[in-house]
Amino acid sequence: MKILLVNPPIYDFAAYDFWVKPYGLLSVAGYLRGRADFTLFDYLDRFTPFAARQKDLESDQWGRGRFYCEQILSPACLEAIPRYFRRFGLPRGMFEDFLTEQEPFDFVLVQTMMTYWYQGIQEVIEDVRRIWPKAKIVLGGNYVTLCDSHAQKLGADFLVSGTNLEPLWEYLGVKPDLKQPALWEAVERLNVGVLKLTDGCPFNCTYCSVPKVYGKFKARPLGRSLAELELLTKRGVENIAFYDDALLFEAEKVLVPFLNEVLKRDIKAKLHTPNGLNARFITRGLAELMVRAGFKTFYLGFENASLQWQRHTGSKVFSDELARAVEHLIAAGAEPTSITAYQILGHPQTDVQELEASMRFANGLGIRGMLADFSPIPGTPDGEHCRQWVDMDEPLFHNKTAFPIMLLGNDEVNRLKDLQRRLNRSLTTD
Ligand code: B12
Ligand code: SF4
Known part of the structure; x- marks a missing residue:
């Protein structure tokens, strides 16, 4: 079974890599270590060759730093907020190229975090649906847990709301090993x-x-x-x-x-x-x-x-x-x-x-x-x-x-x- 793990881009006025990692996603994948083939696409990776070429992204003494970002229009309901709205993370085209170059995977597991970051999830779902129409998209994490009915409308195939992972194992058809630590080896740099x-x-x-x-x-x-x-x-x-x-x-x-x-x-x-x-x-x-x-x-x-x-x-x-x-x-x-x-x-x-x-x-x-x-x-x-x-x-x-x-x-x-x-x-x- 091939599983793609995705840490989506962030749509927000501000975002900073304050030791930000997709820890829920890596923990879930860790429970399936050795039972599926995993690849991680992390839009928030500040160390890809692309990100490394950008200015001002270097880390501070404790490993924190800025994300690559592009200014975009604010969503209509936040237009009155006098701050620049941005999309933080690797350019969309890089994910599209990645999906096009690979044979489709069976499942795509997407990390969700702040409830107000759901536009990044929407973007990932749109791209996966267009390029890998048969892959099953699974969402889990904070946004799905706190805004379950909103998340249901984004068009994913399966939602893991809360901390009970039993329904996920059933959906994937795999038994987990709950003693395993998070799948840190999926993170290249x-x-x-x-x-x-x-x-x-x-x-x-x-x-x-x-x-x-x-x-x-x-x-x-x-x-x-x-x-x-x-x-x-x-x-x-x-x-x-x-x-x-x-x-x-x-x-x-x-x-x-x-x-x-x-x-x-x-x-x-x-x-x-x-x-x-x-x-x-x-x-x-x-x-x-x-x-x-x-x-x-x-x-x-x-x-x-x-x-x-x-x-x-x-x-x-x-x-x-x-x-x-x-x-x-x-x-x-x-x-x-x-x-x-x-x-x-x-x-x-x-x-x-x-x-x-x-x-x-x-x-x-x-x-x-x-x-x-x-x-x-x-x-x-x-x-x-x-x-x-x-x-x-x-x-x-x-x-x-x-x-x-x-x-x-x-x-x-x-x-x-x-x-x-x-x-x-x-x-x-x-
Ligand atoms: C770590 C953390 C942070 C980190 C960053 C985390 C990140 N990667 O982005 C820091 C410290 C930077 C941070 C900042 C903030 N945070 Co915070 N944070 C958290 C915390 C403690 C954990 C989030 C996390 O990584 N969860 C994932 C892992 C660690 O959780 P887990 O239990 O192992 O996950 C289980 C399930 O959820 C599921 N799961 C999790 N992920 C996935 C993914 C998939 C695919 C699947 C299938 C399952 C799954 O599986 C696990 C099974 O047990 C949560 C509280 C909490 N306990 O969840 C608040 C929380 C998310 N934060 C919150 C808040 C309020 C903030 C701030 C706004 C605080 C502030 N005012 O500054 C800022 C916002 C930053 C921003 N730029 O907007 C709120 C949510 C707000 C919201 N509207 O969504 C939370 C829920 C805390 C709260 N007060 O209730 N935060
Ligand atoms: S309930 Fe617990 S985790 Fe939440 S703010 Fe209070 S002390 Fe912190």
């Missing part, structure tokens, strides 16, 4: 790896889809994660990002044993946490272990310093917990400028003055801040609340650049982003 030690999250933040999609928090088998780490380091990967939602929860059962093995095996990877850590769980001991084991950047999900806001949205973390975590990390040897607090911009219950106070609070701790533009997610309490402003059944309205501008106005968004830049600059010029 691998610069960055991804790991996920856990599924789900014990909290219930009102703006987040994770609790509903994943159910109860659960650790993944340690042996499998270690095997995946070995696979990545054998491929020469230097930077590894964790995609966990609650990496530090029950750390003594999950992260601590994992990091002890990293140290014991003398693995020298640089570790990163783009998806946000919960400061509540950063004890002095854990901070020391994380720094010793190779964590280089620490992104902390803070969102807002207002106690009322914190309580209202699920009490995942409080301001004193952030302050304590920062103290522990710095005492353990983390660079203050490598610690970043995420704060939500454009959340419907956020008062702008409170957001400014939060930004100044994080800055006062000596760490960087990053405004995380709010994306309303259908099925979450806050996303449903947004139906009064936008048509939540049109996923383009979940766009994280668009929603804050629609709610607060362009000038206000620019002012807050500018303030964040100035606060961050003050850390290095003081």
Whole structure:
């Protein structure tokens, strides 16, 4: 059986390779290692000879960088947003040439990610249908899970919504080996790896889809994660990002044993946490272990310093917990400028003055801040609340650049982003 794996292009105002990998797709393919022939077409590969010829795509010290992109017209419903709309990823013609040069495969598995990126999926489906009309197209991942009925209209043959893969194995007619790590060997030029030690999250933040999609928090088998780490380091990967939602929860059962093995095996990877850590769980001991084991950047999900806001949205973390975590990390040897607090911009219950106070609070701790533009997610309490402003059944309205501008106005968004830049600059010029 021949299976083509596709990581589609992104249609958005902005996109950046912040350790972005099609990890769900590679994990699913990993379960079928040795049971099918796989080829990956990754539109977001920044290291193809084509991408390598472009300017300004080089990686930063941790393996992140810009994607190749082309400016295009904004979709009609986002025309009023005063930002350039773009298509990020390899040119469409490269995929068409690839499909034309190959004999058709049996199945095409397509990664879906942000709900508002579905135009890239549409493009892939159109091209596969035209050139390989008999190949069966399968979609899975976040967009299909959160916008199932919208995704059904795109014209794929089979949709895997949620985390249960049984229907997929039945559809493909293959039995998986669930002990296998992700199929990293399908990635020809691998610069960055991804790991996920856990599924789900014990909290219930009102703006987040994770609790509903994943159910109860659960650790993944340690042996499998270690095997995946070995696979990545054998491929020469230097930077590894964790995609966990609650990496530090029950750390003594999950992260601590994992990091002890990293140290014991003398693995020298640089570790990163783009998806946000919960400061509540950063004890002095854990901070020391994380720094010793190779964590280089620490992104902390803070969102807002207002106690009322914190309580209202699920009490995942409080301001004193952030302050304590920062103290522990710095005492353990983390660079203050490598610690970043995420704060939500454009959340419907956020008062702008409170957001400014939060930004100044994080800055006062000596760490960087990053405004995380709010994306309303259908099925979450806050996303449903947004139906009064936008048509939540049109996923383009979940766009994280668009929603804050629609709610607060362009000038206000620019002012807050500018303030964040100035606060961050003050850390290095003081
Ligand atoms: C890692 C991550 C990121 C990474 C990038 C990931 C990427 N590759 O693009 C970073 C940190 C950059 C990121 C950024 C953001 N993210 Co994010 N992110 C995630 C996270 C944690 C995992 C996504 C992922 O890779 N899943 C794939 C793998 C890891 O999941 P899995 O469990 O193994 O997959 C199972 C199934 O889904 C299925 N499956 C998965 N893929 C596939 C593919 C196929 C073909 C098949 C058959 C099956 C299948 O099989 C697996 C079986 O168990 C999710 C939350 C979550 N837990 O899903 C949020 C999530 C996707 N992000 C979200 C948000 C809000 C954001 C931001 C807007 C935050 C912000 N304001 O800055 C930004 C947006 C960036 C942008 N440019 O627009 C939202 C979704 C928003 C939306 N409207 O779609 C989510 C759902 C979290 C939430 N709050 O609810 N994110
Ligand atoms: S702690 Fe993070 S992952 Fe968990 S529910 Fe809240 S935002 Fe989602």
